[in-house]
Amino acid sequence: MKFLVTGSAGFIGFHLTRRLLGERHEVLGFDGMTPYYDVSLKQARNAILCESQNYRFVEAMLEDKAALDEAYESFQPEVVVHLAAQAGVRYGLEHPDLYISANVVGTFNLLEAARAHQPRHLLIASTSSVYGGNEEVPFAEAERTDFPVSLYAATKKACEAMSHSYAHLWKIPTTCFRFFTVYGSWGRPDMALYKFVDLIERGEPIEIYGMGRMRRAATFVGDLVEGILRLADAVPEEGKPVAVPNGRDSLSTVAPWRAVNIGGGEPVPLLEFVETIERHLGKDAQKIMLPMQKGDVVETYADPALLQALTGYVPKTTIDETVREFVEWFREYRRT
Known part of the structure; x- marks a missing residue:
């Protein structure tokens, strides 16, 4: 087509x-x-x-x-x-x-x-x-x-x-x-996963908004x-x-x-998301805790029932798999 x-x-x-x-x-x-x-x-x-x-x-x-x-x-x-x-x-x-x-x-x-x-x-x-x-x-x-x-x-x-x-x-x-909250290889540099991986790799601190209370179903x-x-x-x-x-x-x-x-899957607390990044990078993050920014919401979480009814499909890739895939791509991309 x-x-x-x-x-x-x-x-x-x-x-x-x-x-x-x-x-x-x-x-x-x-x-x-x-x-x-x-x-x-x-x-x-x-x-x-x-x-x-x-x-x-x-x-x-x-x-x-x-x-x-x-x-x-x-x-x-x-x-x-x-x-x-x-x-x-x-x-x-x-x-x-x-x-x-x-x-x-x-x-x-x-x-x-x-x-x-x-x-x-x-x-x-x-x-x-x-x-x-x-x-x-x-x-x-x-x-x-x-x-x-x-x-x-x-x-x-x-x-x-x-x-x-x-x-x-x-x-x-x-x-x-x-x-x-879509993540993966070739992602945008302004998104949290890219920013966190980049900063942690360089040994620079990351900013955690909402004092870590935010939850996202990536x-x-x-x-x-x-x-x-x-x-x-x-x-x-x-x-x-x-x-x-x-x-x-x-x-x-x-x-x-x-x-x-x-969308699909349970929302992941922001601090758990950061811990997953740290595990796949093999490095600890320096964290700066900050209040919520204007325009942000505390939690996003999809009901996938309509998608499943129309297509028989619900996204199932875990945040662990998503972070691992991104880190592998990021390190390879930076080497090129």
Whole structure:
């Protein structure tokens, strides 16, 4: 099949695209190569993808509607996976304009392209951050997501709302998948696992926010990719309500649209996460304990019941396996 993957040179986009190419699909990658973090890491990922004859790459911003329309129209994708976004909760405190332009305007341009040339299935990356400060865990899709506590989450909620309206008005089969703290090789340097491993390796202290009380149910990137691909095959149908098999209220939409958690497993306390890193590095961390930062939430934890009902799949890779895989990659990458 023909897949358009936005953000193909990003962390998740790279792993998804490599998997698609390994299965002999054609992929159009679309990425702005923004300097949010070291561009050389994005270039290294993209160079690996470019080794495949089935990969075509366009370097442009989603805000550039003409470039996006031209790429989309010439490729005519059957499935679109929209991963490109301005990520990060804390970065939004200093650069809010980037979140509006990349996440809201960029997503709008993609929705317009999908309206003009409808794909078989449009999948849009959302985030567990849309659940805000909700204290009822695990987070289920039927929970209200009206009270985001970061601009990043607010823009992702906006993307969900816009995509629902387009699914309803233009009958575009759409799935918004909410992921939960994704880790793995080729990860982003601004994420906790990368930062902690890097600093501990160099003998520098790490900052522990929330005084170590935060808990996260991390998802291995390979498990996330598996979930995305299984959802891609489970195309939502118009007029068929999404029943959430967790005993809570079902989603009321009858548009060909749904939101689905991709996550699983028990949340891990932050200090236990650090101890796992220390064990695989064979080094102790110097810890600086700090209060919660603005925009953070204490706990994220996915209810995977809907994902399992739709695909028969629940992510199962443990945090121990995830950390081990990342440490092995990190040390090899630093040697090259």
